Amino acid sequence: MSAVILAADGVNVSQNVGFGIIAAIMIFAALNVVTTKNVVHAALWLVVVLSGVAAQYILAAAEFVAISQVLVYIGAVMVLFLFGIMLTRAQIGKEAGLNNTGWVLGIPVGLVLFGLLAWVILDAFGDDLLPDRGPAPTVMLSDQFLGIYLIPFLAISFVLLAAAIGAIVLARKD
Amino acid sequence: MSVFLRDYLTVVWFGLAALAVGGLLLGLAALVRPSRPNYDKGIAYESGVDPVGIGWSQSQIRYYVFALLFVIFDVEAVFLFPWAANIERYGTFGLVTMLIFIVLLLDGLVYAWKRGLLRWV
Amino acid sequence: MTNLSDRQQLSYIASQAADARLNVELETEGMTLNIGPQHPATHGTLRIICRLDGEQVVWAEPSCGYMHRGYEKLTEVRTFPQVTTLVNRIDWLGSFANEVPFILAAEKLMEIEAPPRAQVIRTILFELSRIANVTLFLGDLGVQMGAITPVFLAFRDREYVLNLIEGATGGRFHPNFDRIGGLKDDLPKGWIDETRQTMVKLRKFCDIIDDLLFGNEIFQSRMRGIGIIPADIAKDYGLTGANLRASGVDYDLRRDQDIALSYDMADWKVWTHPDGDSWARCWVRLQETREACKIVEQLLDQIPAGPIMTKVPRIIKVPAGEAWVSTENPLGEMGYYVVSKGDLGPFRVKIRSASFNNISIVPWALKGVYVPDIITILASLYFILGDIDR
Amino acid sequence: MGLVDRGRMPAPLTKLFNMSRSYSLWVYQWGLACCAIEMGAAFGSPRYDVMRLGVIPLPASPRQADFVCISGTVTDKMAPAVRRLWEQMPEPKYAISMGSCANCGGPYWDSYSVTKGVDQIIPIDVYIPGCPPRPEALLEGVVLLQQRIKNEDMAAKWRGDEFTTQQATRERERVAAAPAIAAPARPDREPIVVGGGPIE
Amino acid sequence: MIQLAIEIPYWAQSVLRVLGGLVAVLLPAGTIVYLFLFKMMSFMQSRLGPMEAGPYGSLQLVAEVGKWMQKEDLAPDAADKSIFKIAPLVVLLSTFLLVVVIPFGPDALFTNFEVGIFYGLAVASVSVLGILIAGWASANKYSLLGGLRAAGQLIAYELPMVLATLGVVIQAGSMNLQQIVVAQNTGEIFGFGGVGNPYILTQFIGFVIFMIAVQAELTQAPFDMPIAESELVSGYMTEYSGFRFLIFFIAEFATAGVFALIASVLFLGGWGIPFDWFGWDTIDSVDNWMNLAGPLIMFTKMLVLTFIIMWVRFSFPRFREDQLQTFAWKVLIPLALANTALTAILKVAF
Amino acid sequence: MPEKPKVPGLFKGLGVTFGILKDTVVNGANTVQYPHEKEAPPIRSRGVIALHEDNCTACMLCARSCPDWCIYIEGHKQLAPARRAGGKPRQVNHLDRFDIDYALCMYCGICVEVCPFDALFWSPEYEYSEPKIADLLHDKEKLGEWMETVPEAPELEAGAQKK
Amino acid sequence: MAPLSDATDTEEQPLALPGDGLREGIIEDLRRRIGEGVVDTHITANDDLWIRVQTGAWRQTAVALKAAGFTHFSFISGLDWMPSPFGKGEEDPTAEPKEPDTEIRQGVTGGETRFQVFARLVDLDRHVGVTIKADVPDEPFAVDSWSMVFAGANWHERECHEMFGIGFNGHPDLRNMYLPTDFEGYPLRKDFPLLARMIKPWPGIVDVEPMPVQPDVTDDGTAGEGSASDEPGAARGESEADAEPATSKGDE
Amino acid sequence: MLAVNFLLLGAALFAIGVYGVIARRNAVMVLMSIELILNAVSLNLVAFSLMTGAVDGQVFALYVIAIAAAEVGVGLAMVLMIYRNRKTIALDELSEMKG
Numbered sequence A: 001m002s003a004v005i006l007a008a009d010g011v012n013v014s015q016n017v018g019f020g021i022i023a024a025i026m027i028f029a030a031l032n033v034v035t036t037k038n039v040v041h042a043a044l045w046l047v048v049v050l051s052g053v054a055a056q057y058i059l060a061a062a063e064f065v066a067i068s069q070v071l072v073y074i075g076a077v078m079v080l081f082l083f084g085i086m087l088t089r090a091q092i093g094k095e096a097g098l099n100n101t102g103w104v105l106g107i108p109v110g111l112v113l114f115g116l117l118a119w120v121i122l123d124a125f126g127d128d129l130l131p132d133r134g135p136a137p138t139v140m141l142s143d144q145f146l147g148i149y150l151i152p153f154l155a156i157s158f159v160l161l162a163a164a165i166g167a168i169v170l171a172r173k174d
Numbered sequence B: 001m002s003v004f005l006r007d008y009l010t011v012v013w014f015g016l017a018a019l020a021v022g023g024l025l026l027g028l029a030a031l032v033r034p035s036r037p038n039y040d041k042g043i044a045y046e047s048g049v050d051p052v053g054i055g056w057s058q059s060q061i062r063y064y065v066f067a068l069l070f071v072i073f074d075v076e077a078v079f080l081f082p083w084a085a086n087i088e089r090y091g092t093f094g095l096v097t098m099l100i101f102i103v104l105l106l107d108g109l110v111y112a113w114k115r116g117l118l119r120w121v
Numbered sequence C: 001m002t003n004l005s006d007r008q009q010l011s012y013i014a015s016q017a018a019d020a021r022l023n024v025e026l027e028t029e030g031m032t033l034n035i036g037p038q039h040p041a042t043h044g045t046l047r048i049i050c051r052l053d054g055e056q057v058v059w060a061e062p063s064c065g066y067m068h069r070g071y072e073k074l075t076e077v078r079t080f081p082q083v084t085t086l087v088n089r090i091d092w093l094g095s096f097a098n099e100v101p102f103i104l105a106a107e108k109l110m111e112i113e114a115p116p117r118a119q120v121i122r123t124i125l126f127e128l129s130r131i132a133n134v135t136l137f138l139g140d141l142g143v144q145m146g147a148i149t150p151v152f153l154a155f156r157d158r159e160y161v162l163n164l165i166e167g168a169t170g171g172r173f174h175p176n177f178d179r180i181g182g183l184k185d186d187l188p189k190g191w192i193d194e195t196r197q198t199m200v201k202l203r204k205f206c207d208i209i210d211d212l213l214f215g216n217e218i219f220q221s222r223m224r225g226i227g228i229i230p231a232d233i234a235k236d237y238g239l240t241g242a243n244l245r246a247s248g249v250d251y252d253l254r255r256d257q258d259i260a261l262s263y264d265m266a267d268w269k270v271w272t273h274p275d276g277d278s279w280a281r282c283w284v285r286l287q288e289t290r291e292a293c294k295i296v297e298q299l300l301d302q303i304p305a306g307p308i309m310t311k312v313p314r315i316i317k318v319p320a321g322e323a324w325v326s327t328e329n330p331l332g333e334m335g336y337y338v339v340s341k342g343d344l345g346p347f348r349v350k351i352r353s354a355s356f357n358n359i360s361i362v363p364w365a366l367k368g369v370y371v372p373d374i375i376t377i378l379a380s381l382y383f384i385l386g387d388i389d390r
Numbered sequence D: 001m002g003l004v005d006r007g008r009m010p011a012p013l014t015k016l017f018n019m020s021r022s023y024s025l026w027v028y029q030w031g032l033a034c035c036a037i038e039m040g041a042a043f044g045s046p047r048y049d050v051m052r053l054g055v056i057p058l059p060a061s062p063r064q065a066d067f068v069c070i071s072g073t074v075t076d077k078m079a080p081a082v083r084r085l086w087e088q089m090p091e092p093k094y095a096i097s098m099g100s101c102a103n104c105g106g107p108y109w110d111s112y113s114v115t116k117g118v119d120q121i122i123p124i125d126v127y128i129p130g131c132p133p134r135p136e137a138l139l140e141g142v143v144l145l146q147q148r149i150k151n152e153d154m155a156a157k158w159r160g161d162e163f164t165t166q167q168a169t170r171e172r173e174r175v176a177a178a179p180a181i182a183a184p185a186r187p188d189r190e191p192i193v194v195g196g197g198p199i200e
Numbered sequence E: 001m002i003q004l005a006i007e008i009p010y011w012a013q014s015v016l017r018v019l020g021g022l023v024a025v026l027l028p029a030g031t032i033v034y035l036f037l038f039k040m041m042s043f044m045q046s047r048l049g050p051m052e053a054g055p056y057g058s059l060q061l062v063a064e065v066g067k068w069m070q071k072e073d074l075a076p077d078a079a080d081k082s083i084f085k086i087a088p089l090v091v092l093l094s095t096f097l098l099v100v101v102i103p104f105g106p107d108a109l110f111t112n113f114e115v116g117i118f119y120g121l122a123v124a125s126v127s128v129l130g131i132l133i134a135g136w137a138s139a140n141k142y143s144l145l146g147g148l149r150a151a152g153q154l155i156a157y158e159l160p161m162v163l164a165t166l167g168v169v170i171q172a173g174s175m176n177l178q179q180i181v182v183a184q185n186t187g188e189i190f191g192f193g194g195v196g197n198p199y200i201l202t203q204f205i206g207f208v209i210f211m212i213a214v215q216a217e218l219t220q221a222p223f224d225m226p227i228a229e230s231e232l233v234s235g236y237m238t239e240y241s242g243f244r245f246l247i248f249f250i251a252e253f254a255t256a257g258v259f260a261l262i263a264s265v266l267f268l269g270g271w272g273i274p275f276d277w278f279g280w281d282t283i284d285s286v287d288n289w290m291n292l293a294g295p296l297i298m299f300t301k302m303l304v305l306t307f308i309i310m311w312v313r314f315s316f317p318r319f320r321e322d323q324l325q326t327f328a329w330k331v332l333i334p335l336a337l338a339n340t341a342l343t344a345i346l347k348v349a350f
Numbered sequence F: 001m002p003e004k005p006k007v008p009g010l011f012k013g014l015g016v017t018f019g020i021l022k023d024t025v026v027n028g029a030n031t032v033q034y035p036h037e038k039e040a041p042p043i044r045s046r047g048v049i050a051l052h053e054d055n056c057t058a059c060m061l062c063a064r065s066c067p068d069w070c071i072y073i074e075g076h077k078q079l080a081p082a083r084r085a086g087g088k089p090r091q092v093n094h095l096d097r098f099d100i101d102y103a104l105c106m107y108c109g110i111c112v113e114v115c116p117f118d119a120l121f122w123s124p125e126y127e128y129s130e131p132k133i134a135d136l137l138h139d140k141e142k143l144g145e146w147m148e149t150v151p152e153a154p155e156l157e158a159g160a161q162k163k
Numbered sequence G: 001m002a003p004l005s006d007a008t009d010t011e012e013q014p015l016a017l018p019g020d021g022l023r024e025g026i027i028e029d030l031r032r033r034i035g036e037g038v039v040d041t042h043i044t045a046n047d048d049l050w051i052r053v054q055t056g057a058w059r060q061t062a063v064a065l066k067a068a069g070f071t072h073f074s075f076i077s078g079l080d081w082m083p084s085p086f087g088k089g090e091e092d093p094t095a096e097p098k099e100p101d102t103e104i105r106q107g108v109t110g111g112e113t114r115f116q117v118f119a120r121l122v123d124l125d126r127h128v129g130v131t132i133k134a135d136v137p138d139e140p141f142a143v144d145s146w147s148m149v150f151a152g153a154n155w156h157e158r159e160c161h162e163m164f165g166i167g168f169n170g171h172p173d174l175r176n177m178y179l180p181t182d183f184e185g186y187p188l189r190k191d192f193p194l195l196a197r198m199i200k201p202w203p204g205i206v207d208v209e210p211m212p213v214q215p216d217v218t219d220d221g222t223a224g225e226g227s228a229s230d231e232p233g234a235a236r237g238e239s240e241a242d243a244e245p246a247t248s249k250g251d252e
Numbered sequence H: 001m002l003a004v005n006f007l008l009l010g011a012a013l014f015a016i017g018v019y020g021v022i023a024r025r026n027a028v029m030v031l032m033s034i035e036l037i038l039n040a041v042s043l044n045l046v047a048f049s050l051m052t053g054a055v056d057g058q059v060f061a062l063y064v065i066a067i068a069a070a071e072v073g074v075g076l077a078m079v080l081m082i083y084r085n086r087k088t089i090a091l092d093e094l095s096e097m098k099g
């Protein structure tokens, strides 16, 4: 990306380029997640998708969310996933019977769904530009969840607590 | 492009640099190193005898429990940091809220602890 | 590239098949873990097959024989001097201690006894070899527990002892110094003073180990209450030496039998420990090292003048008969049951080695412990492969 | 893939590589019998401290090892494991046979369960006499090995020839010239006689 | 950094930064391995360590790299080749991404995130993935157990680390490392500003917890159960040979260096020296020579911290697996939370 | 384990290691840097067997009592000049071959001990590793060469009694 | 942390050796318990005690002795009383082979069969040990197992089975523990040959070519010295020893 | 930079996730697909917040992450429990086993 592009004002080419690349990778990875024949591979492709999402957050100037994405999703949830997988004897190599018998059904459904959504989206937000804002300072976030969204915030903590206890009890019932 | 994005571009460069370094050295090594595979080389190392058995037991489940607790507290950290960064701003109110928050999550840990779920076996 | 000879190929396939059979028995829910034959944890080539449930052992079976060298057969085709030098290699850390009971048995058959000077020197060397043996155990203990420093110190200070042994006998490891009716040679000049200084060094080493390992809370937390062996079980399995004394049984052949060694000339103490856990075993060994230093220092002052060899014919024919002599070796009771038919060599020698009994308790002791504790317990039981497999 | 085995390695580089190989020899912790303790003394005892020579006894698994010191008695039951562990080491790799037992059975030359010499199983680069050899003897063996590595013909080593150094080649010729010595020297070295077994 | 941006074009900056990053990762790694792993360990055992390769074995590292390059690159047949091969790179990647946030001087920094430390913790947690898949893909039970153990331990000790940093963040009132450094060098303890306010003084508990956590994150004794030689041969690295093993090796010690750097930024005042020694008041007024002095200061502090890490490593036996977890969950985490709460309360109170 | 390790033990350990570190830095390690400096083994150390050929009468005693059968001796009778002037020439055994296979020898010393004519001696030398195992078979020339390295037997500790 | 027990005082321990009276008592006690099981006994003065029991009473003996206080198990092994038909492989082929004696002579406390099992038990309190022997009949070639009386006997019996082929009735598993699984034969039996010794020629064979005979040297007193005549080495060794006392090397 | 980019990307991920949920038989796989869907959603949220300039969207994205973590935790726990009892995690088999 040369100084020309950097200088170019209005629609920011470099961002679009970046977006395009990342998006392509994400789609490819996502497709792999749902088609690959090995659970661990699927998990790793999912990691790619998630990092892609994080990158998109950055592009969308949501710095804190992006990093939370990395910390929680990649650092924690995926580890959880891998543990879960390895504890259920993920074998190395191709694994048969990961798909339902009627998996073909999924393709049309997916396509139709995507078509509908795309139509709606294009219809609604035809071509309005995203403002090129800097990153939202973290304090704004904390303002929100310590302000108007306080109740859902506490609710979430309740949910987490319930999840923790429930999951532990489930897992350790022996 | 904003400074903010450039910084993150730097991150990308570093990531690529890591892969490049690793890849480059591996590539060089590939030019030099010999490769003479044979059967014994291929089998897993198990103190010199044939690998015994496959799979492993499900009572490794405890790993899962700890991972789960880790996730929960990780999420907690996500919410703690913004508050911690500008703590004066929220004063006592934020303090109380966060204490409630922490205590709530600690309950999970304490519960597991009391139920003896943190024991290793 | 050379190849396996047919015989080895055969034995290879067969033994693997045997493993497979074993695995079929083992391979149920749990995971089977192989420790050894090549494994840093087994000082030597012991192989232990564990069936794990998670990190917990539900079934463990040592499979020995990787160091079986057929001593008992070889003794039948060797003359007495040749056997003496062969049995050095059974417990290769305390080699001199292996010769003594065999020589004593032969002497018992010939109804002769070594002169007092020889007896004292024998006793000193015996204790020196005990020190050489146990110091290495203490160092290795650290390695097993993950502390890498002690083993280097152990080797450092062990060198001094080996120097002494070599200076007197000519062999660092395998002295072959005992002769029927005495010793091969007398001590070289200056040996006694050197020994005194070395003993000081070794006491210091014991203190260092005390600080570095035994005083360390992590170490204690890993040893205390692990692998408890009650006294009656220990007797049942025929445990001897520190393993037995750590279970509270006060029995030490150095004191409890009268034998042509001069332990009664020294004032020393038999340490026991009531707990019977890994900690106790290691602790008793540490104390015994200190005692050994004490014994050596006392005996050094009391070496009587005189010959070191009684008059024996140049070519020794041991009269027919059977004799059993056992001594308190570094690893425990080591005994030889010598059957002679009046030839140049023994007719049959049954070697009762300590580690064989000590390790036979492993299946019992490993039930239900964690994987890391396997190492702790094996280390504290302290076996030497040559002593197990012979 | 490799430039080396196709002999495309420029000479100075070869020298460099040989140097680096000779000065970084990771040996993996494997003791067999009494000699193992002397090996341990050589590795562990501050008095000898083989690490000075760049022999680093860190790795615990053969995958990261460069050379192995067969220290002690190899029994027929152990032989397959020895062979396999050797095979599992990555090329280029070296082996030192330490002590009479490993050399050719030593005190157990007539035993029914001992392999008469580890070189029936794996190729040996340096033989160290002794029972047990002093740690210094092992150090000398290591130095010898390092010299061999330093003027090693990489291509030959990479191809896995049995003899890869000039010394070795000369040795071979010398021995071939005077078989009279070698022949009666070790009549029990034919692989037929391994341990006991019934007489047919 | 702004000034730099003006002076030289962006691509040149990036190249410079990447090169700087390489140095910042590899130099500590090399130093630690040679200085501590080879020399200090040997000295602590009254040995000499490498002597032959170069004077006092100074060329040992060169020999190592050269040798590892020639080693055959094995992957067990049963292994999942692709994953087996990329796993080391993942670990290395995490290290490189970690070094991005560290400031070495007023302008000598790679990036200047508002949420710097938070970012650091996030990318640090990526290496767990690498270790897990390495253990799984090796198709070897030692590796698998080692991998599970390592992952379990890493996540267990990542929490104390995160919570320990919270205290610092509260005191500095920012997640930006640069500001944390400034805050430490301009701050004052109870009115006494002579030495600034390195948080090791006010956050001592936090510091101790952080260092313990670092020790565990690096799987050094007494927390080296996952790679304990005597039980699981080398843990998740058992099957790795040749250069990939070296990458693990480098990554391990590079991470040690980077963590030490971060710790010195968080608790030891980073690159800075108390500003009013030279009469600076804000970051902008700092003289430019700090851009050169800064890295040196950081390096020194890094050496001190790694010395402690290694010292402990060579002195202690290792914890057992369950003791590890118990220690993390029942001691460190509650302690860290209490520390955070205390700091918060004090901060709000005064 | 006790939740938090009590401090003293741990710190004592640290103290020990640091003490050694200091000691090594100050007083230097007690390392013998092998290739450059060699330490002398004790006099009696059994390194390698030296043959004093003139003393050997090929009486085969050593070969017979060697547990490893690793001494190979051949000889033939021949006439030697008389001891005293005017006496008849004596018939002695001349040694044609005297090999010791050090790859097999177990260094027990029995041969040296039984030799009735003081033809065999122990030398503390240990540096004779070989890349070819055949070279570990030392013939009588090579065994003769070891003679220079044979030290004097040490004098004995007080109270010893020569038989 | 359990308190570290100090050692019990060494002084008050009976260092006096358990006299033969005690051993008599043991025999009496045993006779009372297993009656006719005891076949023969042997006491070496102030030293040791052998008891030979009937094969049938083998396990019974263990139980009885354990009850009698012999709680410490030392070992079990076997004995093959047949002289080896192969010797040491150290015969001089030039000398005419000696007739190998095949007569089976049992050791102390006698016996009827070629194979015997023998074990040793110790009484840790009275510091006295006893060696028990029993014949192993050829049919069935087995004795009862002790492994349920003394747990430690398990491995010893496995070893004994592997080395002699003796069976142990009621033993949990008589798997081999030492030898490779394809190993045939029972090494410790006397008729198990050591092939290496068979094949390798003994270097001790006198290998000194006699001189082409010359008339003038017939009865030379000095000729005998060190000459390798064909008398057996040992005897000559002695004569050498007497002829020349070993000198200087101070190793005699 | 156009808003639809993000939205379309989100839609695509969403659709793929749905396909996964339908097509996959292995419970863990299904959970992964659900993760895809959730990420699609929060991507949109962030995009909207960028459009409107208010950070509500980001806050909700955070909430979604938190919820997702909880959901995965419980989901996997159930999977593990089922696996321990039934030795399979194939969903249809489970439904058969119900009877």
Ligand code: SF4
Residues within 6 Å of the ligand: C089, C092, D033, D034, D035, D036, D071, D072, D073, D098, D099, D100, D101, D102, D106, D107, D130, D131, D132, D133
């Ligand atoms: S050569 Fe000697 S010291 Fe070495 S293993 Fe064999 S018997 Fe033991």
Ligand code: SF4
Residues within 6 Å of the ligand: F065, F066, F067, F068, F069, F070, F071, F100, F104, F105, F106, F107, F108, F109, F110, F111, F112
């Ligand atoms: S030392 Fe022993 S083995 Fe070696 S040649 Fe002499 S007698 Fe034979």
Ligand code: SF4
Residues within 6 Å of the ligand: F055, F056, F057, F058, F059, F060, F061, F062, F063, F073, F114, F115, F116, F117, F118, F119, F120
């Ligand atoms: S015993 Fe002595 S004299 Fe006789 S052959 Fe051997 S070396 Fe020569």
